Amino acid sequence: VAELAHNGRALVGEEVKPPAASTGALGWVRKNLFGSVGNTILTLLAAWFLVATVPDFVSWAFLKATWVAKSVRECGVEDVREGACWAFIGEKWRFILFGRFPFAEQWRPVLVCLVFVALFLASTNRRLWGRPLVVVWLGGLVINGLLMWGGIVGMTFVPTELWSGLPLTLVLAVIGMSFAFPLGIVLALGRRSHMPAVRSLCVAYIELIRGVPLISLLFMATQMLPLFLPSGVTIDKLLRAQIAIILFAAAYLAEVIRAGLQSLPKGQYEAASALGLSYWQATRLIVLPQALAAVIPALVNSFIGIFKDTTLVLIVSLFDLLMTANNATTDPLWRGTSTEAYIFVAAVFWVFCFFMSKYSQMLEVDLNKGRKR
Amino acid sequence: MAVDTARPGVRPSRTAFYNDPTIRAILYQVAVVVTVVAVGWYLFHNLTTNMARQGIASGFGFLNREAAFAIGEHLIDYSPADTYGRALLVGLLNTLYVSVIAIVLATIWGTILGIARISSNWIVRKLALVYVEIFRNIPLLLQLFLWWAILREVTPPLRDAWNLLPGVWISKQGLIYPMPKADPAHLWIGLAFLVGVVAAVVVHRWARQRQAATGQPFPSIWAGVGLIVGIPLLVWLAFGAPLVFDVPEKGRFRFTGGSEISPEFTALVFGLVVYTAAFIAEIVRGGIQAVPWGQTESAAAVGLTRTQALRLVLLPQALRIIVPPMTSQYLNIAKNSSLAVGIGYPDIVNIANTTMNQTGQSVEGIAIIMAVYLTISLSISLFMNWYNKRIALVER
Numbered sequence: 001v002a003e004l005a006h007n008g009r010a011l012v013g014e015e016v017k018p019p020a021a022s023t024g025a026l027g028w029v030r031k032n033l034f035g036s037v038g039n040t041i042l043t044l045l046a047a048w049f050l051v052a053t054v055p056d057f058v059s060w061a062f063l064k065a066t067w068v069a070k071s072v073r074e075c076g077v078e079d080v081r082e083g084a085c086w087a088f089i090g091e092k093w094r095f096i097l098f099g100r101f102p103f104a105e106q107w108r109p110v111l112v113c114l115v116f117v118a119l120f121l122a123s124t125n126r127r128l129w130g131r132p133l134v135v136v137w138l139g140g141l142v143i144n145g146l147l148m149w150g151g152i153v154g155m156t157f158v159p160t161e162l163w164s165g166l167p168l169t170l171v172l173a174v175i176g177m178s179f180a181f182p183l184g185i186v187l188a189l190g191r192r193s194h195m196p197a198v199r200s201l202c203v204a205y206i207e208l209i210r211g212v213p214l215i216s217l218l219f220m221a222t223q224m225l226p227l228f229l230p231s232g233v234t235i236d237k238l239l240r241a242q243i244a245i246i247l248f249a250a251a252y253l254a255e256v257i258r259a260g261l262q263s264l265p266k267g268q269y270e271a272a273s274a275l276g277l278s279y280w281q282a283t284r285l286i287v288l289p290q291a292l293a294a295v296i297p298a299l300v301n302s303f304i305g306i307f308k309d310t311t312l313v314l315i316v317s318l319f320d321l322l323m324t325a326n327n328a329t330t331d332p333l334w335r336g337t338s339t340e341a342y343i344f345v346a347a348v349f350w351v352f353c354f355f356m357s358k359y360s361q362m363l364e365v366d367l368n369k370g371r372k373r
Numbered sequence: 374m375a376v377d378t379a380r381p382g383v384r385p386s387r388t389a390f391y392n393d394p395t396i397r398a399i400l401y402q403v404a405v406v407v408t409v410v411a412v413g414w415y416l417f418h419n420l421t422t423n424m425a426r427q428g429i430a431s432g433f434g435f436l437n438r439e440a441a442f443a444i445g446e447h448l449i450d451y452s453p454a455d456t457y458g459r460a461l462l463v464g465l466l467n468t469l470y471v472s473v474i475a476i477v478l479a480t481i482w483g484t485i486l487g488i489a490r491i492s493s494n495w496i497v498r499k500l501a502l503v504y505v506e507i508f509r510n511i512p513l514l515l516q517l518f519l520w521w522a523i524l525r526e527v528t529p530p531l532r533d534a535w536n537l538l539p540g541v542w543i544s545k546q547g548l549i550y551p552m553p554k555a556d557p558a559h560l561w562i563g564l565a566f567l568v569g570v571v572a573a574v575v576v577h578r579w580a581r582q583r584q585a586a587t588g589q590p591f592p593s594i595w596a597g598v599g600l601i602v603g604i605p606l607l608v609w610l611a612f613g614a615p616l617v618f619d620v621p622e623k624g625r626f627r628f629t630g631g632s633e634i635s636p637e638f639t640a641l642v643f644g645l646v647v648y649t650a651a652f653i654a655e656i657v658r659g660g661i662q663a664v665p666w667g668q669t670e671s672a673a674a675v676g677l678t679r680t681q682a683l684r685l686v687l688l689p690q691a692l693r694i695i696v697p698p699m700t701s702q703y704l705n706i707a708k709n710s711s712l713a714v715g716i717g718y719p720d721i722v723n724i725a726n727t728t729m730n731q732t733g734q735s736v737e738g739i740a741i742i743m744a745v746y747l748t749i750s751l752s753i754s755l756f757m758n759w760y761n762k763r764i765a766l767v768e769r
Contacts, residue, residue: 027375032495039494046496197402201409208743213708215645215722216742223735227423228416308512322515339523346511346519353510 034057060084071333081336089335089344092288092328096344098322099164105156108147109167115140116148116170117141124359137178144171160238164319166348168238172309172320180306181248181299184253192261202254209251214312217244222316241313249306256298260291296367300360304353313347321345395718420736427733435732436461441728444719446635457728465723465745470719471638472707472749480699482646483653490658501654514712517644519602521716524636531627540620540631548634551618558612562605569604573597575761592614637718641710649706652697660695661687702759707749711742721745 019025022030064083067090075085089096111370118139120129122128128136148167151157163171190202203345211215221244225235235243264287272282292299314323325341328334419661424431436458443453447463448470489501508516529535534544540551551561571734573596581591610616621631664687713720722742729738 032493035493042492042497046500048492107377124638191747195398195402197406201405208747211704211709211747212743213722213746214740215711215714219722219726219729219735219742220739223729224739227420227736229423230419231423231426294742304510311512311514312512312712322512322518334525339519339526342515342522346515349512349515350507350510354506357510366398 004280005326006290034325052149072335072337079308084340084343085334086340088328088334088340092331092334092341095165095343096321096324096341097165097348098167100162100325101164101167102156102162104159105150105158108150108155108158109165112144112147112167113170116167117143118175119174120356121170126366141174141178160236163238165324166321168200169307169310169321170321171309171369172245172313173243173303175242176249176306177303180249180253183250184257185288187250187254188257188261191258206251206254209248210255212232212250214244214309215315217248218316219314220244237316238318241318245306245310248309249302252305253299253302256295256302257291259298260293260295261287263294264291297360297364300356304356304360307352308349378472390612424505424736429733431734431736433737435728435734435737438732440728440731442731445717446638446719457732460724461721461728461741464719464721467718467750468707468710468713468720468722468745469749471641471645471710471713471718473704475642475649475710476703477700478642478646479649483650483702484657487657487661488655490654491661505651505654507651508647509655511648513644513648513709514715516648517640517712517716520644520647521636521640524640528636534623534628540618542621542623542628543755545636546633547636548639549621549628549631550634551620551630552618552632554619556612556615556617558609558615561608565605565608566601569601572600572604602721637713637716640716641713641718645706645709649702649709652702652705656695656698656702657691660691663694664690666716689764693766696757696761696764700754700761701759703753704750707753708746711746 001302008313023340034040060082061084066083066085066087069075069085072081072085072088075081075083075087094103097113098106101109119137122136123133123354146152147155148163148171149158152207187202187206190198191206193199218241221240222237225240225243229235268286272286277285310320311322313320314326317323319327322345325345326338329336329338329341421431429596435736439453439457440455440457440460441453442460444460444463445453446467448466449459449463451459451463474498486501487502489497490505492498492501524547528543528545531544531546534542534546534549537543542549573593574598578589579591580596584590619630621628668690669682671688677685710720711722714723714726717723725738725742729735732738
């Protein structure tokens with residue numbers, strides 16, 4: 001009725017404004033916060049929740065926090081701490097980020113992390129996608145390998161046992177993804193193969209790995225792998241964990257890539273064979289470029305998953321970012337600061353994962369533009 | 374090594390039968406199988422020689438030996454004098470217990486969050502968004518450590534335990550809460566509950582048949598709730614309404630009475646639920662948003678109420694999209710419960726790890742872990758596939 005009246009009046013040329021309560025800030029508040037009885041109750045509940053938690057947290061994290069101190073004792077009175085002891089992070093951040101890497105040489109892991117971040121950023125540049133990006137990544141990885149190991153141009157040699165913290169986490173995730181990716185492609189192609197023996201082997205591998213937790217593979221790599229090797233042959237502990245991560249990630253990537261293969265219309269396969277391309281030619285030139293492009297956002301998500309999963313290596317006592325944080329809190333001067341340590345590490349992980357997931361969402365929208373109706 | 378011996382045998386024959394894809398396929402497969410078997414045999418050979426050299430006896434005989442380690446939490450009777458086999462069984466039950474509780478709670482919490490994500494209330498919507506973005510971007514193990522640290526560092530020692538609710542206390546020792554005192558009536562109330570469930574199912578079937586035959590609806594949901602709640606309530610009243618709670622009493626050094634949840638268990642379940650619910654929320658939101666708006670409008674146009682529209686039109690369609698990814702989240706919960714080893718909750722991985730360290734039987738220990746998780750994964754997959762088939766669109 002109101003609409004009719006509005007139209008009628010508008011016809012005579014008289015302009016009628018909507019009621020004041022339905023526009024502007026007030027209107028927005030009414031519509032979005034107090035639209036109905038239920039809505040009002042929800043708003044009040046949410047407001048109560050915020051009032052109950054946010055001031056306490058702000059007081060703990062900022063107002064009553066100690067930013068400079070020599071030990072945890074100075075952060076509170078007689079073991080009772082009202083606020084966070086960020087002085088602990090100020091004292092230990094280098095150990096948490098770079099761990100047992102020789103202190104004087106820690107500019108190297110800093111550079112390694114920067115190179116990784118630069119590589120991530122370079123990967124978002126779509127003009128580089130394809131062969132240039134592969135070259136950039138190979139170059140970056142070689143530089144990082146040299147920086148981590150050292151042993152040339154005056155850099156002391158640092159064995160993998162001393163690699164720790166953020167660079168180790170990044171190495172495990174990036175190398176895990178790089179090697180799992182081709183393996184995943186092979187497994188995905190095998191699973192879609194017409195040869196029953198190949199197909200069943202691939203299905204068995206994928207389902208077996210996806211059915212067990214990563215921890216069991218890490219245990220296997222650290223405790224059982226030495227038993228599988230001929231006597232006298234030993235493999236570095238980091239490499240063993242890395243192999244477990246690669247084998248684990250490959251099974252998950254295979255399923256992602258299989259989804260891409262399945263999304264390809266059958267006509268593409270038929271057209272490829274009509275052109276006289278062999279299986280490998282068709283796969284390399286027609287199938288994979290389209291199938292992989294369709295699953296790029298899912299691949300980014302898989303990488304986030306691998307990145308988060310690398311924290312599990314601390315259970316087989318490798319010094320990843322979480323393990324260094326754990327170790328930092330065992331310092332008798334800084335007892336009872338685990339909460340601060342974990343929040344710091346969580347912030348580091350969060351920044352990486354959040355931006356990668358935002359990028360993947362953006363990419364998904366962007367790559368689907370052509371298909372959107 | 375095995376690859377080198379297998380390949381040269383294949384290449385000449387490939388050129389010989391170049392034009393026959395069938396023969397080529399067979400040769401490829403023979404090559405692959407021979408390679409896999411050869412590598413497998415080589416690894417197995419190394420394994421047996423290494424184990425013989427280190428004097429590790431293979432086989433599951435150790436399961437009957439005395440475990441000699443204590444387990445903090447056990448659902449069945451256990452003491453260090455029991456066997457490794459029983460210790461592993463305790464671990465398995467703990468894994469299942471944690472997984473089931475976490476799956477149920479994560480489903481409820483995740484669904485609430487998913488609906489909150491598309492709520493018309495701005496503040497609720499934004500809060501849910503912030504929750505999801507924070508918790509799914511932090512590694513689960515780190516979250517478990519964080520909750521575990523907060524439970525240890527922020528909660529007071531037992532003598533200063535916080536009184537959360539009347540009778541509910543939290544301290545470094547975990548959560549202590551009141552339990553109803555055992556009463557003979559409980560057995561009968563339990564039986565009455567079962568009777569109520571059966572009666573509700575019968576009424577629901579009858580109501581559906583009647584509606585199909587005569588078109589007359591019957592509020593079978595409310596009748597069902599009434600039966601399931603009402604019958605046990607009547608039995609309880611018939612027994613003179615016994616309601617005595619075993620309320621924990623705070624002593625100087627420990628609590629007497631009540632039941633207790635350990636900090637490890639609390640941190641593990643809490644962490645699993647908080648983390649997985651963020652993913653479930655996105656699945657639920659996606660599923661609901663995937664149902665076209667026209668469906669809601671047509672449901673209203675044919676005269677369904679909002680509840681009916683939700684139950685009969687929207688949910689069945691949303692579930693079809695929600696169930697498959699939900700299955701993988703449930704599988705993730707079961708597998709992620711293995712992170713218990715990080716905070717010391719005695720799940721199967723933790724106990725198998727202790728067993729491996731004590732006996733050196735790492736091959737058997739890992740085989741047990743893998744077999745357990747494969748069985749759990751397979752069972753969840755089978756159940757969810759069955760459920761998925763039930764709700765799937767019936768096409769020609």
